[in-house]
Amino acid sequence: MKTKFTLFLVFLCVYLFLAGCQGSEQKASKKPQEKAKVSHATQKPGYIYGKVKETMNGGGYTYLLLDFDGKSSWVAVPPMNVKVGDEVMLYPGQVMKNFHSKSLNRTFETIVFSQGPVSPPSSETKASNPSEMAVKAHSSSSRIAKKAVKVEPATGPGAITVAMAYEKAKELDGKKVVLKAVVVKVSKNILGKNWVHCQDGTGSESGKNFDITVTTKAAPAVGDTVLVKGILSKDKDIGAGYFYPVIIEDAEVKTLKK
16 A cells, blocks of 8 residues: 555656757746746836848748848747748747747747737838837947948037947947948838948957947948938937947938949
């Protein structure tokens, strides 16, 4: 009798252990915070925003690879109709590391489980307040290579170089600046603006002070030499993983003749 009871307890323990390890994609959808590999890093309230680069369905989810200003992130949401090229704004969710989708037979190094879109997906979807979006910060300039460019600096009141923007960021925060630089990258129609990376040959890769992002309604082309006039902001966190030590916002960008 004692032997049978002992075997029963062993069987019960094994059963409970296996049941606890049997995480399914459906369970993650309802309560992703209960998964063992959930990242509990502090997150700010807000939305996830981006343009759909890739999408697939499986296991009761729609998987979206979103791109914002050149950075890509995977997000899983309840089934939704969406296509490549759509811009979507999603509710924030739980970040999961090394999540394996059985239905897709694929492991995602990092993925966010969101409850779904804030508004219906549309190529015209815009965010009126980008500062409300947030996940975690990163340096934007570290993703852009330093180009072999050299530009005569701007002159007059508020004139700066790219390196000066970083060196004097605290002093220049909230002030109007003037910068002459070369456009090295453009991301169009994101959050209702064009995001332009500019360099003028100053700064260094090691110092991460050689590239500055400018938001504007203008649409310069890569390779254009431009005159930028806008407000410089220091330590700008616009969310969706984008933190800028310095950024020039809502700028007037004029393409100069070569």
